[in-house]
Amino acid sequence: MVSKLDLYKIFWVVGKNESFSKAAKELFLTQPAVSQAIHQLENELETRLFNRTPKGVTLTDEGSHLFEYVQSALNLLETGEEKIAAFKHLTTGELKVGVSDTISRYFLLPYLEVFHNAYPGVKFKIVNGTTDETIAMLKNGKVDMAICNFPIKDTALELRPFIHVHDIFVYGEKFRKILSGTVSLQKLVKLPLIFLESKANSRRFVEAFMLSKGVKTVPEFELGSHDLLLEFAKINLGVACVTREFSKDYLEKGLVYEVRLEEPIPQRNIGACFLKNVPLTPAANKFVEIIEKRQGDFN
Numbered sequence: 001m002v003s004k005l006d007l008y009k010i011f012w013v014v015g016k017n018e019s020f021s022k023a024a025k026e027l028f029l030t031q032p033a034v035s036q037a038i039h040q041l042e043n044e045l046e047t048r049l050f051n052r053t054p055k056g057v058t059l060t061d062e063g064s065h066l067f068e069y070v071q072s073a074l075n076l077l078e079t080g081e082e083k084i085a086a087f088k089h090l091t092t093g094e095l096k097v098g099v100s101d102t103i104s105r106y107f108l109l110p111y112l113e114v115f116h117n118a119y120p121g122v123k124f125k126i127v128n129g130t131t132d133e134t135i136a137m138l139k140n141g142k143v144d145m146a147i148c149n150f151p152i153k154d155t156a157l158e159l160r161p162f163i164h165v166h167d168i169f170v171y172g173e174k175f176r177k178i179l180s181g182t183v184s185l186q187k188l189v190k191l192p193l194i195f196l197e198s199k200a201n202s203r204r205f206v207e208a209f210m211l212s213k214g215v216k217t218v219p220e221f222e223l224g225s226h227d228l229l230l231e232f233a234k235i236n237l238g239v240a241c242v243t244r245e246f247s248k249d250y251l252e253k254g255l256v257y258e259v260r261l262e263e264p265i266p267q268r269n270i271g272a273c274f275l276k277n278v279p280l281t282p283a284a285n286k287f288v289e290i291i292e293k294r295q296g297d298f299n
């Protein structure tokens with residue numbers, strides 16, 4: 001069955017060539033098939049579109065008006081197809097990623113640089129938020145993917161872990177005598193503790209672990225930035241819960257020191273979240289591929 005779009009394409013080619021036979025040759029159809037298509041379109045529109053003459057066909061006034069609209073529509077469709085091809089080959093488009101400030105700075109930046117150098121035509125839209133906030137943005141269609149702190153329990157999401165990270169406690173010079181040697185969780189919580197804000201997924205993970213050991217935490221300070229955690233610990237305002245992999249500079253320079261816990265906190269992951277039933281955009285798919293292939297270069 002010939003679709004309405006096919007009828008208009010045949011109409012346009014006949015009008016352009018002013019000939020059924022030439023149109024049939026261009027369309028790889030028989031001349032009777034072309035004639036039948038035009039006859040069908042004229043019947044549906046209840047309008048004669050062509051004047052038939054022994055030398056060929058010419059458009060009627062009605063046909064001429066329709067021809068202009070069909071030509072514009074076909075041009076728009078062609079432009080749309082070209083755009084789709086450009087998105088597919090990553091010569092244009094947009095990559096929308098939901099991610100926290102900390103993961104952006106300490107994990108994602110080098111991969112963003114590699115992707116941008118390889119596909120400069122693709123624009124970035126980086127939206128910052130906590131794990132819960134970025135997942136909400138993902139579900140609302142505001143981002144293509146979210147880079148989050150795991151663990152995450154959500155059956156609507158596909159999870160792709162990238163790296164292992166370790167939550168630790170760090171302290172400044174003032175606490176060196178108190179925290180020398182191995183420290184129990186019970187001793188640790190008697191000190192002023194510094195945590196990320198309560199909605200942070202990494203904090204919930206640490207608190208759940210400590211609670212499983214019968215230890216409840218009551219932070220002295222709750223901050224919105226991993227960098228502030230390190231700074232507060234450095235100036236001896238308390239013992240801060242941070243991510244070891246994101247604190248290397250402070251630890252290596254001796255600005256803060258790591259607490260040696262009797263029971264280390266289990267490692268967790270940072271990775272990407274996608275909606276299970278929504279295919280990744282070409283840009284998002286390529287970005288994930290770059291992260292997975294280049295992890296050894298930056299970690």
